[in-house]
Amino acid sequence: MSSPWDALADWYAPYRESASSDNTAVEAPVIKRLLRKCAGLRILDVGCAAGYYTHWCATQGAKAVGVDLSFNMLVKAIERRSGYSAAFVLADAEGHIPFVDESFDIVLCSTLYRLVTEDEGLLSECCRVLKPGGRFILSDVHPLTHPIARARHTHTAPSSASYFDRSPYAIRLQRQKITVWPRTVGDTINAIVDAGFKILSACEPRPANGAVAAGAAPGVDPCAVPYYLIIEAQRP
Numbered sequence: 599m600s601s602p603w604d605a606l607a608d609w610y611a612p613y614r615e616s617a618s619s620d621n622t623a624v625e626a627p628v629i630k631r632l633l634r635k636c637a638g639l640r641i642l643d644v645g646c647a648a649g650y651y652t653h654w655c656a657t658q659g660a661k662a663v664g665v666d667l668s669f670n671m672l673v674k675a676i677e678r679r680s681g682y683s684a685a686f687v688l689a690d691a692e693g694h695i696p697f698v699d700e701s702f703d704i705v706l707c708s709t710l711y712r713l714v715t716e717d718e719g720l721l722s723e724c725c726r727v728l729k730p731g732g733r734f735i736l737s738d739v740h741p742l743t744h745p746i747a748r749a750r751h752t753h754t755a756p757s758s759a760s761y762f763d764r765s766p767y768a769i770r771l772q773r774q775k776i777t778v779w780p781r782t783v784g785d786t787i788n789a790i791v792d793a794g795f796k797i798l799s800a801c802e803p804r805p806a807n808g809a810v811a812a813g814a815a816p817g818v819d820p821c822a823v824p825y826y827l828i829i830e831a832q833r834p
């Protein structure tokens with residue numbers, strides 16, 4: 599199983615830990631607030647990459663497991679383990695999460711949703727492994743950023759890009775080609791509901807304490823335009 603993220607592991611792991619990354623400045627304060635009472639709970643971090651949230655949950659006393667399709671990312675995640683327990687599994691969550699039904703109290707899916715071809719498979723798997731009453735947290739860059747990113751990476755005029763254009767486009771990270779599958783806010787909410795979840799809350803956070811995320815996409819001011827959409831849902 600290979601992934602373009604294998605070639606990005608050496609760059610991504612330290613970037614994700616940096617104070618200036620958009621994840622740290624915009625997303626992490628909300629995710630950590632939603633997970634603040636996770637001690638003793640079984641948490642699945644889907645698309646965990648180098649294991650930032652997996653490790654954080656473990657330090658809070660959770661029984662945390664990370665799943666990712668990039669072998670090299672998981673190597674980075676395992677290298678970071680020190681003094682607490684976090685497990686990591688190589689798997690493609692879009693196809694099958696290798697755990698039995700109703701295995702987890704919380705399922706977190708951070709910055710993966712826009713990277714999957716078939717969101718139905720991902721969401722249904724997340725619902726399947728979640729216990730009844732368990733929470734699902736989906737976080738990704740805000741759909742409003744897609745027209746700006748598409749114009750930048752396809753070298754077209756921003757005025758020609760549409761929020762409603764759902765066709766995939768490619769971005770470049772450290773010379774690696776990554777395909778993005780844009781979906782609107784409505785698409786995302788409807789897909790979560792169709793997968794069997796009940797929406798509890800939605801958040802479009804600004805950077806914590808007014809900090810500006812250096813890693814945010816050019817042309818997107820996360821202080822003025824929402825850069826993340828974070829949805830909390832529950833399996834009935």
